[in-house]
Amino acid sequence: MTNGAETFLHELSREIGRHPEKQSLMQEYKAHVTDLLQEHETLESDEVYPYLVERLGTPKEIATVWHDESKLTENKMQWLFVLLNIALFVGGGLLTAGYNLFHWTWLGTVWNVITDLSFVVMTIYMLFWGLLGYEIGREFGHAGKKLLKKTFLLSILPNLGLMYLIIFKLIPHAWFGSMISMPFILLCTGLTAILYPVSWIGYRWGRRDSV
Numbered sequence: 001m002t003n004g005a006e007t008f009l010h011e012l013s014r015e016i017g018r019h020p021e022k023q024s025l026m027q028e029y030k031a032h033v034t035d036l037l038q039e040h041e042t043l044e045s046d047e048v049y050p051y052l053v054e055r056l057g058t059p060k061e062i063a064t065v066w067h068d069e070s071k072l073t074e075n076k077m078q079w080l081f082v083l084l085n086i087a088l089f090v091g092g093g094l095l096t097a098g099y100n101l102f103h104w105t106w107l108g109t110v111w112n113v114i115t116d117l118s119f120v121v122m123t124i125y126m127l128f129w130g131l132l133g134y135e136i137g138r139e140f141g142h143a144g145k146k147l148l149k150k151t152f153l154l155s156i157l158p159n160l161g162l163m164y165l166i167i168f169k170l171i172p173h174a175w176f177g178s179m180i181s182m183p184f185i186l187l188c189t190g191l192t193a194i195l196y197p198v199s200w201i202g203y204r205w206g207r208r209d210s211v
Contacts, residue, residue, distance in 0.1 A: 004048030005033050008059060015063035018142075025066060032056060077139065078151045081132045088125075089158040100172075122191060126198055133199035137206025148203050152196055159192055 009030060016022050036055055037043070043051055056062060098104065099111040114121060132151065136144040165171045167185065 002037070002045050002048045004045060005037060005052065008049055008052045009033060012059035012062060015059045016066065017063070019063075019066055021066075029056070029062070074140070074147050077136065078147060078154065081135075081151055082154045084128075085155045086158055088128075089162065100174075126191070126195070129195045129198045130202035133202030133204075134206035134209075135202075137203035138209050139206075141207050144203065144207070148199060152199055156192075156195065159195075163188065163192065 009026070012029060013022070013026055016025060019025065033052060033056075036052065037048065040051065057065075095107070095111065095114070098107050132155070133148055136148045136151065140147060162171075
């Protein structure tokens, strides 16, 4: 490979920086450069770099495109989990309100099933937070640590809001029957406290699988 090609790839590597897919991107562009040089073997050494810029764009332009795409992907994943968590709370809120206000038979059946399987529901919810960390770790690797923290902080807001409403009795405790008790509140507080460690474990696992 000529000096011009090596310079182009070196600058591209520097511009891409800590992009989560840097390794695969560099392999891809190295293959592109090799193919272009094979197609134009008559190029002089000082013509290689300008030719690559003409065909592929400057290293900075290429890196900007990929960084913008990575940022868009981060935002999509972040809001996906935030909205999913909000949807779970909205669904739970509608179920609770509907059960207490309308007394529909089918709604009562659903309510009884969920309350009888509360431990299973909590376990599934914990897995949801583990999945959040896993997907971020698998998709973004080491670069996903900041995204994990930001996504977690945004996603946890509905949890904290519900705890506030229950603790200060802004939601009638009678709506939850025997579920609302001091041990239950302490249990929920404890589970909320370990959500980030669960997400972190998922992140580490996903990061390992991304290698």
